[in-house]
Amino acid sequence: MAKVAQSLKFRQLILSSRLSTLGLIVVIVSVVLAIGFSIFGGRVTPYDPFALNLQQSNLPPSPAHFFGTDFQGRDIFSRVIAALPIDLGLPIAIVLLSSVLGIFLGMAAGYLGGIVDEVIMRVTDLFLAFPTIIMVLAVAATLGSGLVNAMLAFVFVWWPPYVRLVRGGVLEVAAEDFIAISKALNSSFRHIIMKGILPNIIPSVLTYATLDVGTALLEVSILGFLGVGIPPGTPELGVMVGSISYGLYTYPWQALFPAFVTMILVVGFSFLGEGAREASDVKVRPYILFRKRGLKPKTKAQGKEPTPFTHQGVINSDS
Amino acid sequence: MRDLFTGNFGIDPLTGQPILSEIGFYLPNTLELVLVSFALLVIVGISLGYFAGMHFSTLGDSLVRIIYLTSWSTPMYLAAIVAILFFATYIPIFPSGGMYSLSIAPPRPMTGIFLVDSLLQLNIPAFVSGLQHLILPAAALAFVNFGLISRAVRSSILNVRWSTYVKTARAKGLSESEVRRKHILRNALIDATSLSAVMFGWLLTSTVVVEELFAWPGLGQFAFQAIYSNDYPVLIPIVVVFTIGVIVANFVADVAYSLLDPRIAMGGKSGSVT
Numbered sequence: 001m002a003k004v005a006q007s008l009k010f011r012q013l014i015l016s017s018r019l020s021t022l023g024l025i026v027v028i029v030s031v032v033l034a035i036g037f038s039i040f041g042g043r044v045t046p047y048d049p050f051a052l053n054l055q056q057s058n059l060p061p062s063p064a065h066f067f068g069t070d071f072q073g074r075d076i077f078s079r080v081i082a083a084l085p086i087d088l089g090l091p092i093a094i095v096l097l098s099s100v101l102g103i104f105l106g107m108a109a110g111y112l113g114g115i116v117d118e119v120i121m122r123v124t125d126l127f128l129a130f131p132t133i134i135m136v137l138a139v140a141a142t143l144g145s146g147l148v149n150a151m152l153a154f155v156f157v158w159w160p161p162y163v164r165l166v167r168g169g170v171l172e173v174a175a176e177d178f179i180a181i182s183k184a185l186n187s188s189f190r191h192i193i194m195k196g197i198l199p200n201i202i203p204s205v206l207t208y209a210t211l212d213v214g215t216a217l218l219e220v221s222i223l224g225f226l227g228v229g230i231p232p233g234t235p236e237l238g239v240m241v242g243s244i245s246y247g248l249y250t251y252p253w254q255a256l257f258p259a260f261v262t263m264i265l266v267v268g269f270s271f272l273g274e275g276a277r278e279a280s281d282v283k284v285r286p287y288i289l290f291r292k293r294g295l296k297p298k299t300k301a302q303g304k305e306p307t308p309f310t311h312q313g314v315i316n317s318d319s
Numbered sequence: 320m321r322d323l324f325t326g327n328f329g330i331d332p333l334t335g336q337p338i339l340s341e342i343g344f345y346l347p348n349t350l351e352l353v354l355v356s357f358a359l360l361v362i363v364g365i366s367l368g369y370f371a372g373m374h375f376s377t378l379g380d381s382l383v384r385i386i387y388l389t390s391w392s393t394p395m396y397l398a399a400i401v402a403i404l405f406f407a408t409y410i411p412i413f414p415s416g417g418m419y420s421l422s423i424a425p426p427r428p429m430t431g432i433f434l435v436d437s438l439l440q441l442n443i444p445a446f447v448s449g450l451q452h453l454i455l456p457a458a459a460l461a462f463v464n465f466g467l468i469s470r471a472v473r474s475s476i477l478n479v480r481w482s483t484y485v486k487t488a489r490a491k492g493l494s495e496s497e498v499r500r501k502h503i504l505r506n507a508l509i510d511a512t513s514l515s516a517v518m519f520g521w522l523l524t525s526t527v528v529v530e531e532l533f534a535w536p537g538l539g540q541f542a543f544q545a546i547y548s549n550d551y552p553v554l555i556p557i558v559v560v561f562t563i564g565v566i567v568a569n570f571v572a573d574v575a576y577s578l579l580d581p582r583i584a585m586g587g588k589s590g591s592v593t
Contacts, residue, residue, distance in 0.1 A: 019388075129522040129569075131561040132540055138554055141546045218394050221527055225396050228546060240395055252404050259397035266392035274388075 020275020026268025034084035038244020043151035049235055058251050060267035070240070071247060076254060080261050082235035089267065090147065094154040095209045102154070103205060107193065109163065110170025120163065128160045140229030150229035154216065159279060165208055166201055173200045211273030214266040221262050237262045241249040333548065342538065346560065347431030347535035348418060349530070353522045355458035360522070361515055364465035368472025368511070383469065390466035395525055398459040399532040406455055413455045416534035419448045429538050456533040459486055460525055464506040464518055471514050475507040483494060509579045516572030520565035 033044070042048040049067075053073035061068040067076035135157045143149035173179065174197065182192050183264040224230040224238025232239065240258040248255060324506040328338040371383035407415035418433060419425060423445050426436040434453070437445035479485060480503055488502045489495075526539030534540075538557060 129562055129566050131520065131558070131565050132522045133527055134558055134561050137527065137546050138558060139544070141549060141554075142551075150530065196590050203498075218392075221394055222396065225394075225532070226528065226543060238394075238396070239402070249408055250405070252400075255400055256397075256404075259394055259400065263389070263392055263397055266394070267388065270388055270392050300544065 019271045023268045023271025023273075023275060025126040026264060027272055028266055030084055030088060030268065033081055034088050036086045037081055039255065042078075045075070045076045045312065047075035049074060049082035049225050058247070058252075058254075059284075061253055061257075061319060063312045068251070068253045070254050071244065071251070075083045076240070076257055079240060080237065080258055083237050083240065083258070086147065086230075086234065086236050087217060087262070090154075091221050092238045093151055094158055094216045095212050097151075097155045098158040098212075099162050099205050101159045103166050103198075103201065105159070106163040106166025107197065107201070109166040110313070111174060111193070112178055117167075121167070124160045127158045130157060132157050133222060135229050136219065136223060136228065140223060143229075144293070145231045147234075150220070150223060151310065153229060158216065161212075162208070164206065165204060169201045169204055170197055173197050199317065207273065208264045210272060212278050214269030214273065216268055217262070217269065218282055329552055331553050333550055333553070338553055339557060340483070341541070341553075342556060342560055343539045345538045348433065348535065349523070349526050349539060351434060351518070352453065352456055352535060352537060354520055355442075355453055356460040357515070358417055358520055359461040360468065361459055361511075362464045362520060363461065364468030364515075365472050365508070367468035368475060369507065371469065372473040372480065372507070373499075373503075374474025375480075380473075383473070386485070387466035387469040390462055390469075391464070393463050395405070395459075395463050395528040396532065398463050399456070399529055402455045402459045403532065414452050416532075418452050418536055419445060420452070423448045445489045456529050459533075460522055460529050463525065465533070468511055468514055468518060472507050472509045473476055475510045476503060479503055479506040502580060509576065510562070512571045512579055513576045516568045516575070519568040523561060523564045523568075548578075553573055 036044045042050070051074065053069075055073065056065075056069050057071050057073040059065055059069040059073075064076050065077065067080065069075055070079070105120050105124070109117040136153050139152050139156050140153035143153055178188040179192060179196050182196050187196075220230075221236070221238030221241070224234070224236040224240075227239070227242055230236050230239055232243070237258040241255045241262075244251060244254040328342075329335065331338050331341055334341070360544075367387065369381050374380050378486040401493045403415050406413050414420065424442070425433070426440045426442045426445055429436050429439060433449045434446060437443075437449060485498060485502050489499045523537075526535075526537055527543050528539070529535065530537045531543050538560065542554065542557045542561075545551070545557060
């Protein structure tokens with residue numbers, strides 16, 4: 001019961017900000033389209049995204065082809081929809097795997113401490129120092145072309161921030177009284193980890209991960225744009241942009257539409273992530289609830305003292 | 320291992336030249352691009368963030384927030400393509416690629432950095448041409464990355480703007496501009512400094528895309544070609560150079576942080592945090 005109330009509030013909190021609602025809409029629409037395409041294939045798109053039609057190549061945008069057609073006569077709008085499963089699935093998988101890895105390693109480092117902590121954190125620092133894009137490119141090129149390889153290349157460099165995030169959280173939670181009490185009550189190690197620490201870590205990881213999906217999406221499309229890792233001809237937004245570099249001046253829409261769709265997707269995840277961060281921030285929550293009910297939090301000297309909501313959660317300078 | 324520290328990276332199997340001298344040729348070009356773009360990023364990022372923070376909750380604030388959210392959601396290639404299309408093709412005020420126009424005699428390499436060399440040798444046409452070619456890639460690079468700085472500056476201005484410390488400064492009778500400059504802005508710059516060093520590392524790695532699109536003969540393009548042709552003997556030293564760049568930037572950030580913020584001391588004497 002309590003849990004239901006909590007999740008309800010969380011939903012309200014996300015919906016209380018216009019920007020994060022917008023982000024949520026973008027994310028839901030794109031996810032629905034992606035799932036729809038993976039189930040029904042070419043039946044949800046206006047044209048078959050893979051069918052070549054050389055008589056209709058390089059058509060400008062028109063009511064028949066919203067985004068125009070590419071150099072092989074494929075409808076770009078259909079291909080953008082066909083790209084969604086990859087462009088959403090790959091980043092989500094990357095972030096999911098990285099966060100699982102991060103939770104595992106971060107908990108080990110933070111909770112066990114000592115030599116384990118030392119080793120894990122030094123390795124993490126080592127990986128943090130590598131420049132991301134270059135490292136991903138290098139690993140992806142080494143592993144060879146393929147979506148799974150691209151994903152592995154990303155996970156290879158993507159996990160360190162999660163370890164740091166989780167370890168910091170574990171150190172904070174482990175110092176709390178209820179953990180000490182739990183230990184004094186002779187709770188099992190598993191019980192302390194699963195019931196005591198994990199539930200307190202998950203929200204911050206979830207918030208970070210939402211924002212991170214957008215970043216991962218950007219980098220995945222850059223990989224596709226450069227033509228490394230993701231096989232050519234795959235309907236992927238970056239690949240679509242990159243494949244036209246010769247016709248950029250004559251057929252700019254072939255690059256611009258997929259690129260703008262990428263941007264909209266990332267904006268969606270950023271807005272949603274910002275909203276989630278705002279909502280999960282304990283300091284800001286009461287203010288948002290007040291705002292939701294049309295009340296004002298108590299402030300001294302109305303007008304002079306600013307109501308410190310909205311900015312606290314939106315901005316987080318330590319990241 | 321010793322070869323790594325002495326810089327002996329061997330011979331590039333594709334061109335037959337020592338890799339170190341190749342890196343020595345490409346690195347200054349990348350540094351030129353990254354430094355100019357970094358200056359742009361810091362100036363624009365801080366002033367926009369400052370503006371938004373000082374006009375909190377107004378139309379200007381919302382506009383700036385929308386601008387910086389778009390900034391960091393823009394794929395690097397989109398910014399570059401839009402820049403090329405609009406400012407080099409439709410309104411051809413800037414050249415679309417390369418580092419200087421071929422009709423101009425380039426300066427003799429002294430520092431290796433094109434603009435500095437041409438200035439030192441008073442080769443004004445080369446300097447102007449170099450600048451023209453530099454503006455678009457630098458601006459595209461800066462646009463994609465300035466968002467985080469604006470956001471951090473805005474947030475720290477909001478944190479400090481209504482603090483008792485600023486009230487005290489006002490109560491002491493300092494003029495408004497003095498309060499803003501010395502008390503508000505200076506505090507806001509602490510976070511921006513540490514972040515901008517991180518941004519420097521990002522800029523360095525973003526050059527892979529930008530240099531490829533703008534045909535800028537820098538380390539990023541060199542790295543991309545090495546990756547594309549599976550030229551690992553070249554790729555590994557490049558990754559090493561980039562990694563050193565990122566580590567140096569982070570180190571500078573830590574030092575600058577401790578210099579700016581007296582509460583954080585380096586070393587273990589006064590209960591240090593770092």
